[in-house]
Amino acid sequence: MTVHLTNPPRSSGSRVAGLGHYQPPTTLTNDDLVAMGVDTNDEWVQSRVGIAERRFAMDETMLDMAVAAASKAMANSGVSPTDVDLVILATCTGKQQVPGGAAELASRLGIDSPGAYDLNAACAGFVYALNAASNTVTSGQAHTVLVVGSEKLTDYVDLMDRGTGIIFADGAGAAVVTASDSVGIGPVVWGSDGDSAGAITTDAETATLRQEGQSVFRWATSKMGDVALQACAAAGLEPSQLAGFVPHQANLRIIDLIAKKLNAPNVVVARDIITSGNTSSASIPIALSKMLERGEIASGAPVLLVGFGAGLTYAGQVILAP
Numbered sequence: 001m002t003v004h005l006t007n008p009p010r011s012s013g014s015r016v017a018g019l020g021h022y023q024p025p026t027t028l029t030n031d032d033l034v035a036m037g038v039d040t041n042d043e044w045v046q047s048r049v050g051i052a053e054r055r056f057a058m059d060e061t062m063l064d065m066a067v068a069a070a071s072k073a074m075a076n077s078g079v080s081p082t083d084v085d086l087v088i089l090a091t092c093t094g095k096q097q098v099p100g101g102a103a104e105l106a107s108r109l110g111i112d113s114p115g116a117y118d119l120n121a122a123c124a125g126f127v128y129a130l131n132a133a134s135n136t137v138t139s140g141q142a143h144t145v146l147v148v149g150s151e152k153l154t155d156y157v158d159l160m161d162r163g164t165g166i167i168f169a170d171g172a173g174a175a176v177v178t179a180s181d182s183v184g185i186g187p188v189v190w191g192s193d194g195d196s197a198g199a200i201t202t203d204a205e206t207a208t209l210r211q212e213g214q215s216v217f218r219w220a221t222s223k224m225g226d227v228a229l230q231a232c233a234a235a236g237l238e239p240s241q242l243a244g245f246v247p248h249q250a251n252l253r254i255i256d257l258i259a260k261k262l263n264a265p266n267v268v269v270a271r272d273i274i275t276s277g278n279t280s281s282a283s284i285p286i287a288l289s290k291m292l293e294r295g296e297i298a299s300g301a302p303v304l305l306v307g308f309g310a311g312l313t314y315a316g317q318v319i320l321a322p
């Protein structure tokens with residue numbers, strides 16, 4: 001006997017309905033790090049990495065920041081807790097392995113028994129989560145999905161390690177994805193390089209984050225420009241048609257080299273790393289949410305997102321601004 005299972009009706013498209021972000025109030029300059037004993041200096045950090053200051057969470061947990069960012073994204077989208085069918089939390093800095101944080105996040109937001117899961121693709125996590133949300137919506141499995149990237153990297157960073165202590169920071173960004181009659185989230189271009197898994201990793205004994213800075217820099221600058229171009233092509237756009245480009249905020253020199261490869265001088269490029277540091281999966285939604293708040297990108301304009309990081313993993317996708 002052949003059994004036919006039914007599927008829910010598909011949606012023709014998905015879109016980002018709104019974004020929100022949260023950054024902890026405590027700001028540390030490079031000179032503040034020097035005063036704390038870090039063996040560095042402001043000139044080196046600004047010229048090699050592009051960071052002038054970053055935000056560190058003090059009492060806030062990763063989930064506290066996720067709740068704050070998600071609340072703003074829901075308010076900006078005009079979505080209430082009863083509307084949300086699924087919560088995806090992109091993070092690599094949860095306090096414990098089990099349970100993940102998505103169910104508790106939903107509960108703290110007053111969302112009643114949605115689907116809920118965590119996703120760990122490190123600094124590429126937000127784009128992976130956005131793509132998962134979009135696919136879930138277009139398949140008809142959910143109408144409204146809350147996507148959050150939240151990280152408390154300072155729980156895992158040895159501040160005295162010159163290769164990481166100056167770079168990583170804390171924060172959260174969120175987006176609401178809903179069903180749409182037209183396509184507001186383009187196809188993803190993604191990939192990974194597991195042979196280089198050791199390039200960014202946490203120490204098995206101490207759980208401290210370590211990275212091979214130079215090899216990560218070479219990988220990002222040699223590969224991510226092509227990913228950016230491929231994501232534009234997959235969405236059917238020339239780079240010059242973009243209004244904005246929001247790459248993962250890892251290093252200002254990496255951002256500028258990828259932007260150069262796009263060869264689209266009129267595109268607004270996110271350089272939030274200067275005042276926020278590297279917040280892993282939170283860096284793209286924080287930077288994009290701030291660009292929208294500043295009115296730098298018009299509603300409906302195409303924006304390219306490119307995330308990359310530990311795994312190694314990467315993902316690029318063009319979306320239309322809410």
Ligand code: COA
Pocket residue numbers: 039040041044045048049123162163164166211212213214216217250251254278308309310
């Ligand atoms: N402050 C001051 N000097 C520093 C320093 C610091 N924090 N870190 C290293 N240096 C010095 C080194 O001692 C060395 O000095 P020397 O030439 O006199 O021997 C010099 O700077 C170069 O050291 P190196 O380790 O080769 O630094 P780098 O130029 O590769 O920069 C990173 C280090 C981490 C900033 C850079 O490799 C990087 O950004 N990589 C990408 C990492 C990344 O994006 N990770 C996240 C991906 S999600």
